[in-house]
Amino acid sequence: MSKRAIGKLVEYNLSPDAIVLPFQYNPESMARTRGTEVTINNTPGTGSSFAFATPMQTPRIMQSAKLQDETLSVEVLFSAGDYMDREGFSIGATGLQPVLDSLRLLVEPRSQQVGGLRMMSELGLTGGRAFERDVTPSVVLFYWGAEVLPVVMKTVSYTVDEFLPSLAPIKCTAQLSMQVIEAHNPFIFRDRLRQQISSAVLKGKPGFEPASALFKQFGG
Template sequence: MAVETRGMLFEYGLSLPPLALVFKFNPQDISRSRTVTVKTGDAPGSRGGYDFVSPLETGRVSQGVEMQAESFSIDIMLDATDELNDGDGIAKTFGVQPQIDTLRSMAEPKTQGPSGVKVLSSLGMHGARAFERQEVASVLIFAWGMQLLPVFLTGVTQKEVLHLPNLMPYRADMGLTFQVIESANPFFMADKVRQTMGTALNLVSGMGA
């Protein structure tokens, strides 16, 4: 029997309500994108880069690069069919609405509450005026396989496919868009180490072919 692949998305920090979601995940459904702007010389005869004649001179071919943070998107299905077949009380009443609500909460801005706990800004909208509140995005960890990436959830789309008699969805297709947090945080640095090791393994594998 094949082992079902699962991914996990959870907030790194203290929040009310706690934010975490485990979901079925097909790695073929991930699309990653990185944009790099290369700054080149504009001297006559050097359109597209400065001259070079040896590897030691390639550092000046471009006068610098501007790299945007990596972004990626995934499509996942939230499905409560198995839970319904098992007689799960929450699934029978709410379907996958709790999972949808969790994803929506991950995308909403937060404000700092007591003792450093973050709460949804919308819950405190009757307090300080908007321009007096410091709103922040949730720092999330996207985990699948051997990879753990720190991310912001920048987009959520949902398509409800099947519904319970009370019109709560029990199957929904979700499109999620993320921006990787590329800083000296432990998750990103660990991923860079993994990437470097992967590059070395590719060289070893290619030389042995």
């Protein structure tokens, strides 16, 4: 794949056959949803009032806030020509089939064992109990620009737009829906730190006032 590839999906697994799927990522849009639910009345410690006068009072009144899971939705275009330099890849023989298979495996439950035991477990050759115990959806790392986010693939939907005479797919459009895994992990820690540094760029710019300045302005 050429140096223009800036997107990647990586299965977070120690197995040698862990999926690594790079792609040319230049979408027209990307939907990223983050939300918080707040119960205005009957907040613990506040009675029925949601009133506040100073920044010091806001933690108390926001005790009822519940953070919603962050989700990402992107549309990615795949072309067989982008994978010409991949070892073992043949447009004429398989087209984009390895890419489509990788997308499906990223959303399906997989064995979290390493090496040959992984395939045996996924095929149910290690016994029913072992199969039921260790086959789970994989954690996937979504590389996009400066961000590396741990996600679970919620849905994968694709439409093949062009075939070879052999019916090998060579172009497709895929819609990917992901849920960010926000439990404590090194990737979320790194992304939160990146956000803190990035957002600090806007502080002190003309036309912006920090909360402390506004508090003083209103007589605090």
